[in-house]
Amino acid sequence: MSEAAAAAATKSWINGDESARQMLGRAQASRPSLSLPAPLHRIPLRAGNVVEIAGPSPSAKTQLLIQTAVSCILPKERNGVHYGGLGHSVLFVDLDCRFDVLRLVEMLRHRIVQVNGCSCTADDEEILKLSMRQFSYIRCYDSCELLAALKTLHHRLEKEKESNGIGGHLLMIDSIGAFHWVDRASTSLPLGGKNRKYLSLQNVLEVVVEDLRKLMSAHPMLVIVTKATIVGTTGNDFRRNYKRWPSAGTFDASSELEGLREPYFREYMPPIWQSFVTHRILVRGSDDHIAMPKSQENNTAYVSEWLLPRLNFLDKFVVRNAGVFLVS
Amino acid sequence: MASLKRLETEFPILDPDFQSFCALRGIFTVQDFLIRDLQSLVADAEQQPSSERFMQAINQVLYVIDGLHQPWLNGVDLMEDAQKNKHVLSTGCEGMDFLLRGGLRRGQVTELAGPSSSGKTQMQPRVLQEVMNSILCHSVYDIFSMFDVLHCLESKLKYQMCRGDNDERLIIIDSISSLITPILGSSGSQGRALMVSAMSLLKKLAHEYNLAVLVTNHTVGGDGGIPKPALGESWKTLPHVRLLLSRDCGSNTYQVSLLKHPSIASGKAAKFIIND
Numbered sequence: 001m002s003e004a005a006a007a008a009a010t011k012s013w014i015n016g017d018e019s020a021r022q023m024l025g026r027a028q029a030s031r032p033s034l035s036l037p038a039p040l041h042r043i044p045l046r047a048g049n050v051v052e053i054a055g056p057s058p059s060a061k062t063q064l065l066i067q068t069a070v071s072c073i074l075p076k077e078r079n080g081v082h083y084g085g086l087g088h089s090v091l092f093v094d095l096d097c098r099f100d101v102l103r104l105v106e107m108l109r110h111r112i113v114q115v116n117g118c119s120c121t122a123d124d125e126e127i128l129k130l131s132m133r134q135f136s137y138i139r140c141y142d143s144c145e146l147l148a149a150l151k152t153l154h155h156r157l158e159k160e161k162e163s164n165g166i167g168g169h170l171l172m173i174d175s176i177g178a179f180h181w182v183d184r185a186s187t188s189l190p191l192g193g194k195n196r197k198y199l200s201l202q203n204v205l206e207v208v209v210e211d212l213r214k215l216m217s218a219h220p221m222l223v224i225v226t227k228a229t230i231v232g233t234t235g236n237d238f239r240r241n242y243k244r245w246p247s248a249g250t251f252d253a254s255s256e257l258e259g260l261r262e263p264y265f266r267e268y269m270p271p272i273w274q275s276f277v278t279h280r281i282l283v284r285g286s287d288d289h290i291a292m293p294k295s296q297e298n299n300t301a302y303v304s305e306w307l308l309p310r311l312n313f314l315d316k317f318v319v320r321n322a323g324v325f326l327v328s
Numbered sequence: 329m330a331s332l333k334r335l336e337t338e339f340p341i342l343d344p345d346f347q348s349f350c351a352l353r354g355i356f357t358v359q360d361f362l363i364r365d366l367q368s369l370v371a372d373a374e375q376q377p378s379s380e381r382f383m384q385a386i387n388q389v390l391y392v393i394d395g396l397h398q399p400w401l402n403g404v405d406l407m408e409d410a411q412k413n414k415h416v417l418s419t420g421c422e423g424m425d426f427l428l429r430g431g432l433r434r435g436q437v438t439e440l441a442g443p444s445s446s447g448k449t450q451m452q453p454r455v456l457q458e459v460m461n462s463i464l465c466h467s468v469y470d471i472f473s474m475f476d477v478l479h480c481l482e483s484k485l486k487y488q489m490c491r492g493d494n495d496e497r498l499i500i501i502d503s504i505s506s507l508i509t510p511i512l513g514s515s516g517s518q519g520r521a522l523m524v525s526a527m528s529l530l531k532k533l534a535h536e537y538n539l540a541v542l543v544t545n546h547t548v549g550g551d552g553g554i555p556k557p558a559l560g561e562s563w564k565t566l567p568h569v570r571l572l573l574s575r576d577c578g579s580n581t582y583q584v585s586l587l588k589h590p591s592i593a594s595g596k597a598a599k600f601i602i603n604d
Contacts, residue, residue, distance in 0.1 A: 056561070056564075057561075057564040057565045057588070058564070058587070058588045058594060062590070073403070096565060097528070097531045097532070097535065098436075098531070098568050098590060099590070100410075100436075100568075100590035100591050101403070101406045101407055101410050102407075102410050102411075102591060103590055103591035104403075105407055106591065129404055131403075132402070132403030132404045132406075132407055133402060133403060133404055134403070135402070135403030135406075136400050136401070136402060136403070137400070137401045137402075137403065137406050138397065138398055138399070138400045138401065139398045139535070140397065140398065141398070141528050141529075141531075141532055142525075142528065144329075144359065144362060144396065145396060145397040145398060146397075147362040147363070148362060148393045148394070148396040148397040149397040149398075149400075151362065151366060151390065151393055152390060152393055152394045152397070155390070156400070175565070177565075178524070178565075179524070181517050181520040181521040181523075181524050181562060182521045182524050182525055184517040184521065185516075185517040185518045185520075185521035186521075196354040196355075196356070196360060197354065197360070197363045197364070198363075199359065199363060203363050204363070207362070207363055207364070207365070210365055214367065228564075228565045229561070230561050230562040230564075230565060300593065300594060300595050319593060320593075
């Protein structure tokens with residue numbers, strides 16, 4: 001190579017393909033960050049992230065999912081009215097099989113009426129139907145069904161891409177620990193053939209993680225997963241650690257937070273799942289009851305804490321008919 | 329799970345060549361396919377001499393796999409199904425009906441927990457009075473016979489669904505805790521696995537055949553002496569609706585509180601009186 005060509009090659013290597021600003025701009029455009037309702041709003045989330053919402057039962061995890069789903073399926077703007085949704089499609093994989101669609105419809109209706117005011121019911125119904133069309137739901141009664149659904153999801157999304165164009169997706173799984181005991185107990189006799197794998201907890205989750213990774217690389221998708229803390233500590237331990245949570249508003253004492261550093265639940269998912277998750281939130285009911293000024297009832301409040309990335313404060317929220325609302 | 333050999337009769341593209349290609353990689357049945365990494369298999373297949381046939385065969389197996397899971401439902405269909413099929417059954421008790429906004433909902437599994445002599449069994453006749461269409465009683469003494477009964481019921485319901493008449497509306501299991509507690513060891517997972525599978529089957533029956541399911545549970549001592557439902561932490565995630573029943577000492581007044589509901593705030597309570 002002549003000297004000039006070598007110099008030119010070195011120079012172009014030093015200059016790089018694009019500047020940092022260009023790279024960030026490109027990343028923002030292709031995978032924009034989504035604005036999700038509280039308490040998921042603290043950290044900007046984008047397609048490619050895997051968020052895990054963990055908590056004991058009951059702690060409003062499914063309500064958070066439904067609230068997020070409502071924000072996603074609403075269109076951004078329609079007939080001149082700004083609804084503020086994302087217009088993305090939501091794929092809901094129900095492993096618990098406890099999803100109540102009427103709750104989703106109730107929350108969606110509240111949002112629409114809030115925007116439209118109390119007029120135009122025919123328009124409301126149209127928007128409701130339009131949003132519900134963006135919502136896809138599947139139930140899985142065991143791990144085989146879950147694996148089958150994930151394996152065939154790619155083709156389904158490809159077909160949708162051809163007909164509807166590229167849109168963002170939100171994949172929700174409720175809840176990932178549903179088949180934990182069944183898979184753990186499925187001991188198998190050694191099968192013929194040395195290459196054969198059997199349906200164990202580790203193998204199932206490996207395949208789930210692999211398939212999810214491939215789905216996320218082929219279609220821009222944010223994954224939100226709930227996880228119930230089913231392998232809990234005994235009741236006494238629970239109470240002991242529980243009482244050390246400060247009530248919201250007093251987040252000065254770092255010494256108090258020191259005691260909270262150890263999560264009071266045991267992580268039961270294997271490491272392959274734990275490393276797949278990019279963000280983690282912990283939700284639980286709090287002891288305080290919030291007295292609502294307008295209604296006579298006391299609503300149970302829940303607190304949420306971001307574990308990954310760790311934010312050193314707690315969000316408090318209540319669940320009302322209209323949805324999930326942050327308090328304080 | 330169907331083996332590839334058996335599928336060959338239905339889909340001749342899964343010929344012995346493909347079967348031996350799969351056998352080398354430890355795949356003999358459709359279930360083995362599920363647990364495998366599909367992309368590496370496809371990459372392997374492309375390097376084979378008859379790669380096109382192998383790709384077609386893989387697609388054929390994927391088609392079979394597509395039939396293994398429940399169908400994807402659109403939100404609009406789900407909404408219509410809930411409005412058309414998933415009505416509420418009154419419990420016959422006004423207080424409880426008010427608490428549950430109507431009663432037991434079809435498609436959902438409701439747990440009624442309470443210590444002994446708290447009115448659990450007295451609640452049952454009230455529920456039954458409303459549903460006199462078909463009362464079939466099965467005595468089961470362990471969880472395996474319960475599975476048998478439920479599987480027979482499933483085949484019967486499937487047959488009835490094809491014929492178009494659907495009589496059954498409610499399944500009551502009194503009490504599910506007596507079936508599960510003997511098998512729940514402290515560390516083994518078999519007991520909990522059976523519990524999860526039993527509830528999965530009940531939820532499937534409830535949803536697909538539009539039945540309401542009521543299960544009763546007993547209570548154990550909790551913190552501060554307040555009784556809490558038995559069966560542990562894993563149980564809490566299984567029923568749709570959880571109710572805790574208690575009785576004021578020596579009187580006919582009962583209190584039922586809502587521990588968990590998919591669409592009503594928990595913590596509410598109602599009092600009612602049962603006159604014998």
